[in-house]
Amino acid sequence: MRHIISILLENEPGALSRVVGLFSQRNFNIETLNVAPTEDPSLSRLTVTTVGDDRVIEQITKHLNKLIDVVKLVDLTEGNHIERELMLVKVKALGAARDEVKRTVDIFRAQIVDVTPSLYTVQITGDAAKLDAFLQAMAPVGLLEVARTGVSGIARGDKVLSL
Amino acid sequence: MELLSGADMIARFLQDEGVEYIYGYPGGAALHIYDALFRQDKVKHILVRHEQAATHAADGYARASGKPGVVLVTSGPGATNAVTGIATAYMDSIPMVVLCGQVMSHLIGEDAFQETDIVGVTRPIVKHSFSIRHPSEIPEVLKKAFYLASTGRPGPVVVDIPKDMTAPTERYEYVYPKKVKLRSYNPVTRGHTGQIKKAVELMLKAKRPVFYTGGGVVTGRASEGLTDLVKKLGFPITTTLMGIGAYPQSDQQSLGWLGMHGSYESNMAMHHADLIIAIGARFDDRVTNNTSKFCPTAKIIHVDVDPSSISKTVRADVPIVGPADSVISEMISLVQGQPITHPEALKEWWEKIDGWRAERHGKLYEPSKPGEALKSQEVVEALCRITRGEAYVTTDVGQHQMFAAQYYKFDKPNRLITSGGLGTMGFGFPAAMGIKQNFPDDDVVCVTGEGSFQMMMQELSTCKQYGVGVKILNLNNASLGMVRQWQDLNYKSRHAHSYMESLPDFHLLIEAYGFTAITVTTKEELEPALERAFADKHELVFLDVKVDPFEHVYPMQVPLGSMRDMLLSKTERT
Ligand SMILES: Cc1ncc(C[n+]2csc(CCOP(=O)(O)OP(=O)(O)O)c2C)c(N)n1
Ligand SMILES: [Mg+2]
Numbered sequence: 001m002r003h004i005i006s007i008l009l010e011n012e013p014g015a016l017s018r019v020v021g022l023f024s025q026r027n028f029n030i031e032t033l034n035v036a037p038t039e040d041p042s043l044s045r046l047t048v049t050t051v052g053d054d055r056v057i058e059q060i061t062k063h064l065n066k067l068i069d070v071v072k073l074v075d076l077t078e079g080n081h082i083e084r085e086l087m088l089v090k091v092k093a094l095g096a097a098r099d100e101v102k103r104t105v106d107i108f109r110a111q112i113v114d115v116t117p118s119l120y121t122v123q124i125t126g127d128a129a130k131l132d133a134f135l136q137a138m139a140p141v142g143l144l145e146v147a148r149t150g151v152s153g154i155a156r157g158d159k160v161l162s163l
Numbered sequence: 164m165e166l167l168s169g170a171d172m173i174a175r176f177l178q179d180e181g182v183e184y185i186y187g188y189p190g191g192a193a194l195h196i197y198d199a200l201f202r203q204d205k206v207k208h209i210l211v212r213h214e215q216a217a218t219h220a221a222d223g224y225a226r227a228s229g230k231p232g233v234v235l236v237t238s239g240p241g242a243t244n245a246v247t248g249i250a251t252a253y254m255d256s257i258p259m260v261v262l263c264g265q266v267m268s269h270l271i272g273e274d275a276f277q278e279t280d281i282v283g284v285t286r287p288i289v290k291h292s293f294s295i296r297h298p299s300e301i302p303e304v305l306k307k308a309f310y311l312a313s314t315g316r317p318g319p320v321v322v323d324i325p326k327d328m329t330a331p332t333e334r335y336e337y338v339y340p341k342k343v344k345l346r347s348y349n350p351v352t353r354g355h356t357g358q359i360k361k362a363v364e365l366m367l368k369a370k371r372p373v374f375y376t377g378g379g380v381v382t383g384r385a386s387e388g389l390t391d392l393v394k395k396l397g398f399p400i401t402t403t404l405m406g407i408g409a410y411p412q413s414d415q416q417s418l419g420w421l422g423m424h425g426s427y428e429s430n431m432a433m434h435h436a437d438l439i440i441a442i443g444a445r446f447d448d449r450v451t452n453n454t455s456k457f458c459p460t461a462k463i464i465h466v467d468v469d470p471s472s473i474s475k476t477v478r479a480d481v482p483i484v485g486p487a488d489s490v491i492s493e494m495i496s497l498v499q500g501q502p503i504t505h506p507e508a509l510k511e512w513w514e515k516i517d518g519w520r521a522e523r524h525g526k527l528y529e530p531s532k533p534g535e536a537l538k539s540q541e542v543v544e545a546l547c548r549i550t551r552g553e554a555y556v557t558t559d560v561g562q563h564q565m566f567a568a569q570y571y572k573f574d575k576p577n578r579l580i581t582s583g584g585l586g587t588m589g590f591g592f593p594a595a596m597g598i599k600q601n602f603p604d605d606d607v608v609c610v611t612g613e614g615s616f617q618m619m620m621q622e623l624s625t626c627k628q629y630g631v632g633v634k635i636l637n638l639n640n641a642s643l644g645m646v647r648q649w650q651d652l653n654y655k656s657r658h659a660h661s662y663m664e665s666l667p668d669f670h671l672l673i674e675a676y677g678f679t680a681i682t683v684t685t686k687e688e689l690e691p692a693l694e695r696a697f698a699d700k701h702e703l704v705f706l707d708v709k710v711d712p713f714e715h716v717y718p719m720q721v722p723l724g725s726m727r728d729m730l731l732s733k734t735e736r737t
Contacts, residue, residue, distance in 0.1 A: 010347065013294065014282060014286075014294070017283070017286065018286060019286060021286050025287045055478075057472070057473060058474065059471065062470045062471035063471050064464075065470070065471075066469070066470075066471050068290075068291040068311065068345060068347055068348050069347065070347060071346060071347040072347075135193070163346070
């Protein structure tokens with residue numbers, strides 16, 4: 001099963017490489033990885049999506065927790081959560097396709113953020129499945145470039161991941 | 164307020180931390196630190212002849228004393244030479260602090276002379292690592308390094324120290340930090356009471372229980388409690404290679420050690436058990452054999468200080484995260500005065516186990532007949548007799564390691580010092596050196612093979628310099644015996660590069676360093692040679708014992724089988 005694990009990480013040199021290294025060292029897989037500082041400059045928040053059965057996921061979270069730089073960790077998929085990813089896509093937009101792209105962008109509640117005579121640059125947010133669906137819809141028209149941030153996430157409700 | 168340079172802070176910190184010995188080798192990036200060590204006399208620096216030996220010596224010291232071993236090396240090749248020893252300590256959870264010189268901060272990343280990203284290189288084999296970014300951080304970072312290395316599940320910690328951090332001209336305030344806190348690191352201090360209760364209930368109700376305990380009981384200093392608990396319950400106990408001696412092997416309840424070359428009765432008992440009480444052991448592949456066939460009828464209680472060890476390879480029914488000593492003492496208080504539910508079943512269980520014992524009694528190996536080459540097994544048995552089973556025995560890796568573990572009887576923890584997890588040839592001799600320096604009045608013997616010894620034999624020079632009186636027992640089978648054994652079994656005896664051609668004349672070699680060597684080829688020579696070797700505790704003596712090159716180590720688990728699937732000799736199997 002796919003899991004979204006969010007981590008509060010010491011904002012220290014080498015911390016990120018320890019997390020990433022752990023995944024390759026222990027033969028765990030990383031589907032997406034997203035990391036940025038938080039409101040507390042001493043902490044980064046890192047979100048990783050990974051796939052594995054319960055045993056593997058248990059090992060992943062245990063080994064992550066063991067890293068000295070990992071301050072806190074939550075497997076968001078264990079509860080209700082919000083998952084978002086942002087994607088920028090350059091799509092061919094010539095002739096009749098120009099309108100079709102525009103229509104699809106509207107259907108997906110995406111935005112065109114840059115335009116040239118031959119292409120649109122589209123910005124879209126949502127969960128990974130929505131982004132995948134958009135790419136699928138655009139594929140016949142012609143995808144020129146895709147930049148995805150990787151999944152970020154947060155628990156629903158009152159639960160807060162903080163120190 | 165005291166102002167010290169970074170280098171002097173390091174020297175002072177080591178004193179304040181109570182470090183007695185530090186093993187190392189100098190070089191450009193570490194020279195400020197070496198100068199600071201020169202200007203004090205509390206911390207003794209031991210100059211090894213290869214940085215790998217520094218790590219093994221510190222490791223041996225750490226295992227025997229329970230205190231972190233300390234290593235100092237220079238940047239680049241000095242640090243990379245230490246890598247094997249760091250990995251060895253990591254695999255066996257040994258507390259160690261490795262101080263590495265590094266090029267000046269402003270040169271980092273420029274491929275400067277002797278620059279290696281040692282933090283990067285060692286990342287997967289350390290518990291944690293630090294890079295010093297300002298001299299004023301030194302006391303705090305070092306305290307954290309010692310704290311991390313020696314608490315929770317111990318392990319090696321690397322501290323990378325750019326040369327400018329130790330410059331003699333820059334001085335900062337030095338205060339010895341008595342305590343440090345890391346917000347993300349809180350090792351558990353006791354197990355979950357409910358889980359411990361559940362475990363004890365299962366223990367009292369068990370019909371065919373076995374204790375299976377590992378290095379965690381040794382490093383966790385929980386042997387006494389373990390012995391008490393096992394005695395109270397009257398259950399059989401087997402240990403891992405790393406756990407040997409945590410329970411006295413001469414006691415009736417001890418089945419010896421288990422796994423690939425473990426005792427027949429241990430592996431049989433594990434396979435037929437209905438309850439396995441694992442403490443400080445990690446169910447590694449050299450123990451479990453095929454995990455899908457592992458102990459088919461047993462429930463598993465697993466106590467470990469490291470949660471990631473639990474259910475890693477074999478799922479635990481009752482997981483308990485906690486240090487061995489506190490969990491064991493809680494178990495003892497719960498067991499106290501409680502009768503076991505099925506004393507009859509336990510009695511039957513013991514009858515079964517004694518039956519397995521009897522099956523192999525006197526058949527473990529065939530002693531040499533007059534005129535035949537000595538068997539390694541009988542040499543180790545003689546060693547055990549002469550040293551009354553009380554020596555610190557270090558080993559290298561190979562058949563001799565297994566024979567040492569099988570035929571020397573250990574009644575105390577930390578007496579068999581061996582590289583179990585990484586299986587590092589070259590470990591034994593420097594490790595023995597580290598132990599002997601710290602326990603000068605004890606017998607310390609390195610049981611080695613001619614292959615392994617040649618990997619670290621340069622340390623004879625260190626022993627000469629510091630007068631280290633270790634004994635070296637070279638079980639010389641003129642071959643990479645363990646490799647040859649596998650080739651005999653799996654490659655139709657095609658001995659690809661497993662023979663040792665052009666062996667040195669060990670006698671002359673040892674004499675070149677001014678030490679005594681004794682060559683032994685017959686049974687008659689053996690005991691007198693051992694007596695002679697151990698006559699003077701402070702003299703290094705090398706025994707070159709020519710042993711049968713065709714001997715195999717048995718029992719040996721059959722690959723992909725269950726615990727009870729074993730080859731018992733060249734002609735018998737279960
Ligand atoms: C550094 C290292 N290289 C290779 C090996 C693989 N290996 C395991 S046992 C062994 C043979 C050891 O020969 P020796 O020291 O003579 O011991 P023997 O088995 O003959 O008793 C080898 C090569 C190892 N464990 N460590
Ligand atoms: Mg050999």
